[in-house]
Amino acid sequence: MGEFVMKKDQWIMGIETSCDETAVAIIKNGREIASNVVASQIESHKRFGGVVPEIASRHHVEQMTIVLEEAVNQAGITLGDLDAIAVTSGPGLVGALLVGVNAAKAISFAHAIPLLGVHHIAGHIYANRLVTEMKFPLLSLVVSGGHTELVLMKEHGHFEVIGETRDDAAGEAYDKVARTLNLPYPGGPHIDRLAHEGVPSINLPRAWLEEGSYDFSFSGLKSAVINTVHNAEQRGETIKPEDLAASFQASVIDVLVTKTLKAVKEFKVEQVLLAGGVAANKGLRAALSEAFKELQGVDLVIPPLSLCTDNAAMIAAAGSILFEKGQRSNLALNGNPGLELSIHN
Amino acid sequence: MKILAIDTSNYTMGIGILIGDQVAGEYITNLKKNHSVRVMPAIEALMHECEIKPSELTKIVVAKGPGSYTGVRIGVTIAKTLAWSLGIPITGVSSLEVVAASSGRHFEGKVSPLFDARRGQIYTGLYEYKEGSLHTVIKDQLILSKDWAKQLESQDDSILFTGVDLHLHQDVIKKELQDKAVFASPTEYNPRPAELAFLGKDKPAEELHSFVPNYIRLAEAEAKWKELNQS
Numbered sequence: 233m234g235e236f237v238m239k240k241d242q243w244i245m246g247i248e249t250s251c252d253e254t255a256v257a258i259i260k261n262g263r264e265i266a267s268n269v270v271a272s273q274i275e276s277h278k279r280f281g282g283v284v285p286e287i288a289s290r291h292h293v294e295q296m297t298i299v300l301e302e303a304v305n306q307a308g309i310t311l312g313d314l315d316a317i318a319v320t321s322g323p324g325l326v327g328a329l330l331v332g333v334n335a336a337k338a339i340s341f342a343h344a345i346p347l348l349g350v351h352h353i354a355g356h357i358y359a360n361r362l363v364t365e366m367k368f369p370l371l372s373l374v375v376s377g378g379h380t381e382l383v384l385m386k387e388h389g390h391f392e393v394i395g396e397t398r399d400d401a402a403g404e405a406y407d408k409v410a411r412t413l414n415l416p417y418p419g420g421p422h423i424d425r426l427a428h429e430g431v432p433s434i435n436l437p438r439a440w441l442e443e444g445s446y447d448f449s450f451s452g453l454k455s456a457v458i459n460t461v462h463n464a465e466q467r468g469e470t471i472k473p474e475d476l477a478a479s480f481q482a483s484v485i486d487v488l489v490t491k492t493l494k495a496v497k498e499f500k501v502e503q504v505l506l507a508g509g510v511a512a513n514k515g516l517r518a519a520l521s522e523a524f525k526e527l528q529g530v531d532l533v534i535p536p537l538s539l540c541t542d543n544a545a546m547i548a549a550a551g552s553i554l555f556e557k558g559q560r561s562n563l564a565l566n567g568n569p570g571l572e573l574s575i576h577n
Numbered sequence: 578m579k580i581l582a583i584d585t586s587n588y589t590m591g592i593g594i595l596i597g598d599q600v601a602g603e604y605i606t607n608l609k610k611n612h613s614v615r616v617m618p619a620i621e622a623l624m625h626e627c628e629i630k631p632s633e634l635t636k637i638v639v640a641k642g643p644g645s646y647t648g649v650r651i652g653v654t655i656a657k658t659l660a661w662s663l664g665i666p667i668t669g670v671s672s673l674e675v676v677a678a679s680s681g682r683h684f685e686g687k688v689s690p691l692f693d694a695r696r697g698q699i700y701t702g703l704y705e706y707k708e709g710s711l712h713t714v715i716k717d718q719l720i721l722s723k724d725w726a727k728q729l730e731s732q733d734d735s736i737l738f739t740g741v742d743l744h745l746h747q748d749v750i751k752k753e754l755q756d757k758a759v760f761a762s763p764t765e766y767n768p769r770p771a772e773l774a775f776l777g778k779d780k781p782a783e784e785l786h787s788f789v790p791n792y793i794r795l796a797e798a799e800a801k802w803k804e805l806n807q808s
């Protein structure tokens with residue numbers, strides 16, 4: 233026997249069904265993607281102008297085993313090779329979450345594989361670890377359809393929410409403004425595209441909130457956009473949608489970037505991670521990159537688009553940390569639509 | 578042959594294990610409690626008691642609805658994923674058929690199992706035992722209990738009504754059918770998971786990936802969309 237013990241590779245399966253993507257992924261040693269399969273339902277929900285929870289749940293049941301099989305086949309491993317199964321247990325649509333949670337529990341039981349319930353936002357943050365190793369303390373700006381948060385991490389698995397939205401999430405504001413401009417669902421990418429063709433010439437408010445607060449508020453901005461369109465219609469004027477989109481986007485990005493930079497200085501972080509579906513926004517990516525050019529010694533990490541939107545590789549990546557910390561869920565794990573991101577997730 | 582049967586389609590939660598032709602174990606509750614939290618621990622406990630490892634299972638049988646959308650989905654998701662991960666066949670059985678089998682085996686006549694579907698409606702169907710096996714006379718559907726009772730007036734036989742929600746519709750049925758209607762007693766209401774296992778035992782296996790619950794109803798948004806787009 234040699235004195236070196238070969239460390240076995242760690243294989244984690246991730247399952248994500250919190251909204252309208254049925255996703256399964258397998259990652260190796262916490263950071264390498266072996267497979268990352270996402271079945272999107274967006275085409276089905278487009279006709280309703282938004283995600284219909286009951287229909288999302290039905291699609292998850294239709295897709296679950298197909299996506300599982302594809303993820304296992306692509307990774308070229310067997311279920312017996314898995315060290316753990318990580319699944320999004322919240323937040324999200326409860327009926328949708330339950331499909332992933334119960335599928336994960338069934339595999340965990342059938343093959344005696346440890347089960348890990350993962351917070352969806354922890355997953356979004358950990359998508360970054362599939363790009364580069366984390367350096368603490370770090371700050372993550374999480375922007376998605378349901379979330380706008382600034383999360384401070386002092387070590388792996390430690391999440392401190394220092395700021396969050398008090399009303400609409402940034403993604404929600406995007407969707408509502410898109411509807412006002414009669415853009416198809418989902419509106420975010422359309423606004424982003426239009427914004428690049430327009431000039432931010434319309435004066436829209438920025439909600440800074442009280443001094444020192446890292447919280448966000450986007451409902452006032454959303455109302456201002458709607459009022460601007462309404463007033464112009466009454467006066468028989470036309471507003472260029474491109475300019476309105478550019479002005480709206482400029483306001484959102486200004487607040488996000490300014491608050492992030494302020495937190496970077498106050499908490500002296502080494503790294504800033506962009507996370508969540510809105511991180512796919514080109515305007516936001518560009519503005520953050522520009523702002524961080526001047527900051528010495530702080531890395532800005534922006535994951536590729538495929539890892540910003542909902543996927544299961546990010547859930548497996550977050551699960552890998554829970555696994556190493558010895559945290560386990562049991563077969564009574566439930567889907568929790570209002571799950572809070574706590575310090576010891 | 579070792580079969581695991583799972584029914585979470587309504588408030589009654591049932592797990593059954595068949596070893597050969599023997600009913601090795603059953604777990605039944607009829608509680609308004611969360612199936613998602615309770616069903617896997619119940620499966621684990623019952624299999625442990627019966628000393629069966631998951632890898633020894635040869636088939637999964639599941640109640641595929643109708644019932645609570647979420648409830649049916651929990652059972653079908655677990656059943657599909659177990660069958661897929663163990664590489665064994667899966668068979669779906671009507672949740673109503675299980676109730677019919679659980680109270681109607683020795684009844685001379687036809688059996689109408691029912692689940693309440695709110696606003697005077699029920700999920701029901703008409704079944705009959707012939708030479709020891711259960712047959713469908715009228716397929717599962719969603720209907721006002723009053724209309725269903727009227728529709729059954731033309732049946733020659735007596736009809737046994739059964740199911741945990743019977744008390745909600747018993748008066749309406751009695752009024753329409755008088756003595757033609759017979760009512761099961763509470764000990765017969767719960768769908769027995771062992772009956773589910775036997776019903777699915779010899780039925781052909783489903784195509785695993787495409788197997789879905791029988792919700793009977795379209796999702797509300799889907800129904801409205803169809804109404805608007807197909808006229």
Ligand SMILES: [Zn+2]
Pocket residue numbers: 352356376508509541542
């Ligand atoms: Zn997300």
